[in-house]
Every structure is written in structure tokens, then in C-alpha cells.
Amino acid sequence: MSAGRRGGLADEIVAYVRGRILAGDMKPGEKVDQDAIAEALDVSRSPIREALVILGQEGLLDVTPRRGAFVASITREDVIDHYELFGLVSGRVAALAAERLSDSEISELRLIHERFEAATGEDHSKLNNEFHRLINTAASRRTRWLLRHLERSIPAGFYAFTPGWTEQAHTGHDEIIDAITRRDADGARRAMEEHLHAAGVAAADALTERGFWQDAS
Amino acid sequence: MSAGRRGGLADEIVAYVRGRILAGDMKPGEKVDQDAIAEALDVSRSPIREALVILGQEGLLDVTPRRGAFVASITREDVIDHYELFGLVSGRVAALAAERLSDSEISELRLIHERFEAATGEDHSKLNNEFHRLINTAASRRTRWLLRHLERSIPAGFYAFTPGWTEQAHTGHDEIIDAITRRDADGARRAMEEHLHAAGVAAADALTERGFWQDAS
DNA sequence: GTTTTGAATTTTGTATACAATATGTAATTC
DNA sequence: GAATTACATATTGTATACAAAATTCAAAAC
Incomplete structure (x- = not known):
């Protein structure tokens, strides 16, 4: 997340992940690796976790307490x-x-x-x-x-x-x-x-x- | 959060805050202080922030990027x-x-x-x-x-x-x-x-x- | 050969630390 | 006296650190 962002990183991460899912880049059932996103976007896991919570609420991800987030199997x-x-x-x-x-x-x-x-x-x-x-x-x-x-x-x-x-x-x-x-x-x-x-x-x-x-x- | 919780603290915090709002304990427009909740429940701000995101999505809170979360003014x-x-x-x-x-x-x-x-x-x-x-x-x-x-x-x-x-x-x-x-x-x-x-x-x-x-x- | 068991590794969840912005207060100016 | 500015404080946002659970993989048992 190169640009001098000062707040609201989570929203950008939401857009990024949603885009990848909707583009068919991340397949249903696939696990969403927090560290992988962290490395890809060069951010810490803190805003990532907030983003995953939002996407979970939206229904794009299935978030299970200790197992992680998975791309929802949408038909x-x-x-x-x-x-x-x-x-x-x-x-x-x-x-x-x-x-x-x-x-x-x-x-x-x-x-x-x-x-x-x-x-x-x-x-x-x-x-x-x-x-x-x-x-x-x-x-x-x-x-x-x-x-x-x-x-x-x-x-x-x-x-x-x-x-x-x-x-x-x-x-x-x-x-x-x-x-x-x-x-x-x-x-x-x-x-x-x-x-x-x-x-x-x-x-x-x-x-x-x-x-x-x-x-x- | 005394009990030996292992994961999913955010959900409990959601229930706690929602309960306080619905009980009329926290009034519309009032600011939701993260540190105050952290002290009251004896947890760190990490799960609290996730809880506030959820409540924001639900519409019970207005969350503004750098200003914090406020109890939504529901009529x-x-x-x-x-x-x-x-x-x-x-x-x-x-x-x-x-x-x-x-x-x-x-x-x-x-x-x-x-x-x-x-x-x-x-x-x-x-x-x-x-x-x-x-x-x-x-x-x-x-x-x-x-x-x-x-x-x-x-x-x-x-x-x-x-x-x-x-x-x-x-x-x-x-x-x-x-x-x-x-x-x-x-x-x-x-x-x-x-x-x-x-x-x-x-x-x-x-x-x-x-x-x-x-x-x- | 399949299943089971048990550590080694990975990954999540929570706590803490630090940086940046916002808020509040007091001094200063008009 | 009201408004404005400068500084001190408080609070948020992000990063890092640590603990616990889950996954992996290999060795052992059947």
C-alpha cells in the first residue's frame, strides 16, 4: 500500500480482495491467507483482519473462528x-x-x-x-x-x-x-x-x- | 473476559456493546471509547476494533476513519x-x-x-x-x-x-x-x-x- | 498398504508498541 | 470579550510480538 495513506487501509484491502474474488482469481472454497495478503500489499495483518471481517459480513467470505477465512461457495x-x-x-x-x-x-x-x-x-x-x-x-x-x-x-x-x-x-x-x-x-x-x-x-x-x-x- | 476463551472474542464484545446500546446505556451520538471497553472487559483493542467494524456494518454504529465510532442516531x-x-x-x-x-x-x-x-x-x-x-x-x-x-x-x-x-x-x-x-x-x-x-x-x-x-x- | 499418533511447522487470535492524527486547553491577538 | 493560534494530551490506526490452536508430515502400529 505504497501511497501515503493515513487511515482506512481496511477499505482498500476490502476492495482488493473483493476484486480478486470477483475476477475469478481466488476460487470458492479457497483459503484466504492473511500473511499472503500482508506480503502482497505490504501491510500488517491488523487492517487485513478488519477487512476480512467486513467481507465476511458481506457474504463473500466464510469466516470460521480458529480456522480462518475461505472464499464463499456462491452458486x-x-x-x-x-x-x-x-x-x-x-x-x-x-x-x-x-x-x-x-x-x-x-x-x-x-x-x-x-x-x-x-x-x-x-x-x-x-x-x-x-x-x-x-x-x-x-x-x-x-x-x-x-x-x-x-x-x-x-x-x-x-x-x-x-x-x-x-x-x-x-x-x-x-x-x-x-x-x-x-x-x-x-x-x-x-x-x-x-x-x-x-x-x-x-x-x-x-x-x-x-x-x-x-x-x- | 474472564473465562478461558480461545477465539472469537470479537463476537462477545459485539454482544456486549450491542446490549449496552439497546439497553439505552449508551446514547445515540455518544462516542464509543475503545480504551474504555478494553478496560471494562479486560481485553486488548484488537478484538474490540473487529467488533466495532461488525457493529458498524450492522448500522448500530457510525464509524468514521480517523475519528472513531459513535452510536448511530436511530429514530x-x-x-x-x-x-x-x-x-x-x-x-x-x-x-x-x-x-x-x-x-x-x-x-x-x-x-x-x-x-x-x-x-x-x-x-x-x-x-x-x-x-x-x-x-x-x-x-x-x-x-x-x-x-x-x-x-x-x-x-x-x-x-x-x-x-x-x-x-x-x-x-x-x-x-x-x-x-x-x-x-x-x-x-x-x-x-x-x-x-x-x-x-x-x-x-x-x-x-x-x-x-x-x-x-x- | 492403510491408519494412527505425535512432534514440527504454520497460522490464527490477542496483546503490546509505536506513529500519526485529532481533540482539548491555554495563551495571544484583534 | 470573542476568535485564533500553538502546544499538550488523548485516541486512533498500523505494526510488531507472543501465545495457542490447527495443520502438516513422517514415523510407527496394525
Whole structure:
């Protein structure tokens, strides 16, 4: 950890380990060696242990008291299901948004949506975040808290926006906006649930691409 | 931490701090002093820091990089909302249970329910857990994972079964069982959502009783 | 040949030590 | 007198040290 970091090393280590797992670099069931990370990143085990605790809470690691941390054995079903749950909560929020968002907020949403359509590469992820974040302003504090957790937990909101998925996402956003504009709460819920289900499939496919799931050694 | 503990001190510290917060002993906004806990429990700061990370993830503490951990300012609305979300997920599981539980499992559920009715004091919490756990067998692995988190997070599943709440819980369970027996998925969902909403109100009231929310100093 | 047992080694968990930042207090300035 | 600055203190974050448990591997027993 070369840069003159002054605090919050654990967060960087979390990002590092999560990245390696999601990249398919560390396989499910594999042991996470604290000393190995310590050497790789040139840090002590203190912040590493805190990072492993966080990843354990997120569900990416199984942490057993005296045995250590292991990469969780996540199945395709887990990922699909995770997004389904994400959709359950997001759907409720979308329904609220259809009722509570002001007209000007809806205009802003549409603007973000149009920029998404025109955008390229990296920007898609950023604009996607903006899109969902604006909708989520309709949710309670606690709901937003839960969404944040679901988002960073497991393989959510990480995968690259591949050409195919970008197109699909655009269609999904389109339907969501339409329903919200119509003030159709139930339609917004359904559209959001379907959108996130599709996102789950896309995420699972992306993980398959990366050689996630199991070790073919 | 007198007993000859061999590993997993952090979990005990989590329980200790969470207990103190939920008991209204540590007030929202108050700083959590690592040294103070270290002295009180006679442990080093290493496991304490891991405990604070966990409690931060749970939402009971606000942890800021170089400033320390503070008791989160949880409002009554947060608690109500938390249970609402809990109900959203549990409701979906109840709907699944109405479709998927075998007849013998439903009989078992009814048995637990009858024991709950007859039970006294401490047993209510245990039987309540059994009741919900059996229903949750109908859920996917990931859903159970989320429920576990929602359950231990914030003030959920902690409060004492006061006479009034026990009665209310019994009524709620009754309706849930009826709907499941009728194989009425949507009815089970509604019954579960209502049950957990009532639980949220009960929890919020219990916290009020304990002098939670704010410091009247 | 397989299983069991028992040290040697590795790795985790906790404690302590040290460095850097934040906090609190008092003196100084306007 | 209020605000600001400089210094002293306290507290956090990270590194290192040490103790205990788990894993490994080889020798011995069956």
C-alpha cells in the first residue's frame, strides 16, 4: 500500500480482495491467507483482519473462528436470488417513487436516461448509479441503507456494462420511467423487479465469463 | 473476559456493546471509547476494533476513519421501517411456504404454535424462533442469509416478550398458519407483513421504555 | 498398504508498541 | 470579550510480538 495513506487501509484491502474474488482469481472454497495478503500489499495483518471481517459480513467470505477465512461457495442460484431480493426492495421503492417524485425530479430522471443512451463505456455505470440513486430518494433512510448493503454485497453493481447489457438496461430504464411518469406505482414495481432480474442474469453470466463458480483444476 | 476463551472474542464484545446500546446505556451520538471497553472487559483493542467494524456494518454504529465510532442516531421511524423491510422479505417467504411446505411440516408448525401458547417467559422467544425458522426453510439460501442479517441488525429480535406482545404475536402466528394451511400464498404474505409491522411497533415501544432515542440529560 | 499418533511447522487470535492524527486547553491577538 | 493560534494530551490506526490452536508430515502400529 505504497501511497501515503493515513487511515482506512481496511477499505482498500476490502476492495482488493473483493476484486480478486470477483475476477475469478481466488476460487470458492479457497483459503484466504492473511500473511499472503500482508506480503502482497505490504501491510500488517491488523487492517487485513478488519477487512476480512467486513467481507465476511458481506457474504463473500466464510469466516470460521480458529480456522480462518475461505472464499464463499456462491452458486449461480445465489446470485440470481440476490438480485431477486434486490429487486423486491427496489421494486417497493420504485412504487413509492411513482407516487412521491415531483414532476421536476421525473424530468431530471429522463435527462439522466437520455445521457445514458448517448454515453459510452465507463460513463454507463456512473449514469446507471445516478438513475437509481434519484429513484431511491423516494425511499426511507433505512431502505436506502439496506439497498447500499445489497448493492455492495456479493456480486452486485460490479460487472462491466457490456454492449448487450447496456441495451437491455436502457430498455428496462425506459419502462421504469414510463410507469413512474404515468404515476403507475404497481407498474413501476413490476418494471423495476424485471429490470433487476435481468441484471441478475447478466451478472451471473459475467461471472461465468470470468471463470467464477468453481475451480476446474 | 474472564473465562478461558480461545477465539472469537470479537463476537462477545459485539454482544456486549450491542446490549449496552439497546439497553439505552449508551446514547445515540455518544462516542464509543475503545480504551474504555478494553478496560471494562479486560481485553486488548484488537478484538474490540473487529467488533466495532461488525457493529458498524450492522448500522448500530457510525464509524468514521480517523475519528472513531459513535452510536448511530436511530429514530423510531428507522425501527418501524426496518421491520417493514423485514416484513417485505418475510412476507415473500411466507408466500413460498404456503406453496412449498409439506403437510407434515405444517403440522409441525402448528405444534410449535400450540407450545408457544402454553409456554411462559423465556420459552416464548425460543419457540418464536422455531416458528419462523421452520417457515424460512421454504426460502432460498440467499434469502435466509438476508433474513439472518435483518434479524440481528438494529433492534430486531431482541426485545423481551412482554405479556401484551406475546398475545399479539400469538394472534399473528395464528393468521399466518391459517393462510399457509389454506395454501393461500397471498394471504400468508399479508399476514406475515402485518405480523412484522406489529412487531416493529412493539420493538419501538420497548426501546422507548428503555430510554432509547435520546439523552434527556 | 492403510491408519494412527505425535512432534514440527504454520497460522490464527490477542496483546503490546509505536506513529500519526485529532481533540482539548491555554495563551495571544484583534 | 470573542476568535485564533500553538502546544499538550488523548485516541486512533498500523505494526510488531507472543501465545495457542490447527495443520502438516513422517514415523510407527496394525
